[in-house]
Amino acid sequence: MARGNNRSLLLAGLAAGAYAYFSKPENREKALVAFNNTKTKVNSYLDSQKLNNTDMTKVGHSEPHDIDDNKMLDEGASTSVQYYNEEVQENKKKTDSTLANEDKLDSKNL
Structure with a gap:
């Protein structure tokens, strides 16, 4: 009280x-x-x-709930992996096979 x-x-x-x-x-x-x-x-x-979500303020800051933007980022990541697989690894295989062929030729000439 x-x-x-x-x-x-x-x-x-x-x-x-x-x-x-x-x-x-x-x-x-x-x-x-x-x-x-x-x-x-x-x-x-x-x-x-x-914040105004214009293209300039949105660059580098992906919204977790923006499905289209996340899909685009995912496709971009897979594109770079695909490029690496096609270009870099294929060139490496060609270089390795060329070196192996040269080693075979050298061993035959000896």
């Missing part, structure tokens, strides 16, 4: 203090200017946090 009384007294004291402060017109103006400045700053901050 005492806890409820303390809370009521606290609220009554805050209300009386606010009334006394805002009874003067210059204090009301100060409070209104401070409130408007704070509101402008908060709105500015919230606007700066909104």
